[in-house]
Amino acid sequence: MAKVLVCVAWPYANSPIHLGHVAGSLLPPDLFSRYRRLRGDEVLMVSGSDQHGTPITVRAEKEKVTPLEVAERYHEINKKAIEDLDIEFSLFTKTHTENHFRVVSDVFLDLLQKGCLYEKSTLQYYCPSCQKFLPDRYVEGICPACGNEKARGDQCERCGKTFEGGELKEAKCVHCITVPELRETKHHFIKLSAFQERLIDWVKDKQHWRPSVQLFTQNWLEAGLEDRPITRDMEWGVPVPLPGQDGKVIYVWFDAVIGYLSASMEWAQRSGDPDAWKAYWTDPQVRSYYFLGKDNIPFHTIIWPAILMGRGGLNLPYDVPANEFLTFKGDKVSKSRGTTIDIPSLLKRYEPDIIRYYVAANMPENKDADFSWEDFEAKINNELVATLGNYYHRVLSFTYKHFGEVPEFKGASEDREEMMSAIREARDAAEDALDGCHFKRALKTIMDLAQFGNRHFDSVGPWALIKKDREQCGSALYLHLMLVKALAVLSSPYLPRSSERAWKFLGQVGTLQQAGWSAVEAELPAHQKLNEPKPLFSKIEVEKNEGDSVFGGFETLNLKAGRILKARDHPNADSLLLLEVDIGKTIQVVAGLKAYYTKEEMEGREVVVVSNLKPAKLRGEQSQGMLLAADAGEIVKLVSPPSGSRPGDAVSSGLKQSDRVIEFKDFQKLILRVAEVSGDHLDVGRAVKAKGPTELKGRKVVVYLPSEDAEEALVLSSERGPVTVDDAMPGGATVR
RNA sequence: AGCGGGGUAGGGUAGCCAGGACAUCCCGUCGGGCUCAUAACCCGGAGACCGGUCGUUCAAAUCGACUCCCCGCUACCA
Secondary structure (H helix, E strand, C coil): EEEEEEEEEEEEECCCCCCCHHHHHHHCCCCCCCCCCCCCCCEEEEEEEEEEHHHHHHHHHHCCHHHHHHHHHHHHHHHHHHCCCCCCCCCECCCCCCHHHHHHHHHHHHHCCCCCEEEEEEEEEECCCCCCCCCCCHHHEEEECCCCCEEEEEEECCCCCCCCCCCCCEEEEECCCCCCCCEEEEEEECCHHHHHHHHHHHHCCCCCCCHHHHHHHHHHHHHHCCECCCEEEECCCEEECCCCCEHHHHHHHHHHHHHHHHHHHHHHHHCCCCCCHHHHHHHCCCCCEEECCCHHHHHHHHHHHHHHHHCCHHHHHHHCCCCCCCCCCCCHHHHHCCCCEEEEHHHHHCCCHHHHHHHCCCCCCCCCEECHHHHHHHHHHHHHHHHHHHHHHHHHHHHHHHHHCCCCCCHHHHHHHHHHHHHHHHHHHHHHHHCCCCHHHHHHHHHHHHHHHHHHHHHHHHHHHHHCCCHHHHHHHHHHHHHHHHHHHCCCCHHHHHHHHHHHCCCCCCCCCCHHHHCCCCCCCCCEECCCCCCCCCCCCCCCCCCCCCHHHHHHHEEEEEEEEEEEECCCCCEEEEEEEEEECCCEEEECCCCCCCHHHHCCCEEEEEEEEEEEECCCCEEEECCCCCCCCCCCEEEEEECCCCCCCCCCCCCCCCCCECCHHHHHCCCEEEEEEEHHHHHEECCEEEEEECCCCEEEEEEEECCCCCCEEEHHHHHHEECCEECCCCCCECCC
């Protein structure tokens, strides 16, 4: 029996947790902890809501409520969602607690006293009109080294030079374009550089880490560590515990990792023994595991270890099994369909075991994994329901019907040994996988065992045997009940609820959890009464929204006909033009078309505009949309709306148009192509069917393709007809 | 463009670090079996030159070099 510390990355309290959190950092530690507990280990598993930091204050400002209100709201939502998913924390707390403040302050003061922190006076930009210090990314100016005019407050992106406050020339506040003052402000820095050698040594022999984690960390360390400021000028957060530090809080990343420690202490406090946490943190024999997503790696393999080294006397991470990301191929589409993947809504429709199974089976352990509803449905129905669920049910219901109790085993010992060795082999393999945090592999081992059960059951044929030799049949069923029990135990970290139900069907006393891992092999008492079994899992049907055409992706766009009123050079860029475009209202657009069109050619031109792009600054100038243009490498031509169009006319191809603002990168994923109209089909480099007006034979139009190999293309059009492009453009040319 | 990750049958995956005999499993597909079970389960077939090129080796999906493509973050990508 050993103690294990399991730390889970703290979900940020500004939105409900979603499947990505579950796959990345929440389910793996739960699987691990449940497994270790079943084996008799004592597990302390802690996490909580990360409630500080700018995104929360931003959200609060938007909603006109306090940051605390936002942070508490999502803490409650997420805490409940986590509980409902049967993720068993020893404690799931939050960072905005008295305890956490105290622990963070203690660590801060301790490091300060040990010389790991130092105060350094820096010049920071202060915006008099916003009345606050500006985070670096909200300041822009001219780089003193290379003359780049859009350098940020902390670094010039062009030449890579980093600098401190004051070095930047002609700085501006991004929000209000006020010229910020430079004010002197003092901040505490952590001497990361001082830990570099020790960290490199420490990481070197971490061969049990996942390769990506180890490699990533090593590269990062070898590139050299710079001291980082750990405080900032802000109100929301843990105040710097020193006199004269009003208006300064501890940076959210420093504050959050200390949460592992503070949560452990809070747990100890609540358990009645305030020192109970020490057993998990100071005994070098106790291993600590940190579960997180890959975006969080450096904080847990560099910064947190540095803090721990600085403080001394506490265990460093033993393993950091970081997962990759769960991605959403149809993310945008799913949202537009109104389907969601946040956990609270998912739990309204599916049992926690269903969600747990899917996430475990599709866990992004080595590379990003893709979520799709089709895959969700398929994995649940074909694997969980058909293989495992059906095996349970055919064994349990058959035995219940013909015996009503656990039959006696009177068969050959070879038969028994065959079954038991299959069970033991699977158990050993599952243990190996689980010990190494290979959760997908362990699950597969279990499913393979269920398949073995199905095969074996078929080969014995109890339904025929019962008519010939009841005793022999009973013996065979006994072995299958053993297998059912083994499966229930082995799968219980993944499927805690259904495993307990199976346990009850077997007529077992107590709970599976109490019985523990060793119950995999334990005998079943003959004549033990069985309970009437019900199927453990039922098939699911993912609702497919009708009315959702194959061209759903196009509906995320809002295209409008427009006219260019004015064109002038971008003040800070060689290839960009600044355009005023009338699309019913006048907007400013930055276009990278200077190499292809003169200003004179542009002015007065009819264009098609993507009007719902998230506005962005391009080299300092606001761009509120973009012009559609066809690009065939050498030649680039603007796309034209149908003749007679008026600025503001919708180019919707008869479909709905989105009011939502879309990100540029999401727009880039849409496939728009030039197509030549020939007969009733289109040529986009290959022939496709057309949806929309095709009367302009021989002309070049613009189409939307749902996918690269789609068979049907949507012709972009308004009520006045299709959108066209210069005939010189070849079919298949990209439009962007 | 920079950094990171990845490319294995129609789709999705395992194996790769510690190179070896028919390349794993799931779905789909084709054919067969069974009828206890939620049209489930079982058996068999077809389907992959393991992104490409070159190299190391008796032997490479696995090691090295180069190249193409994809994804994430970053960027004067609009």
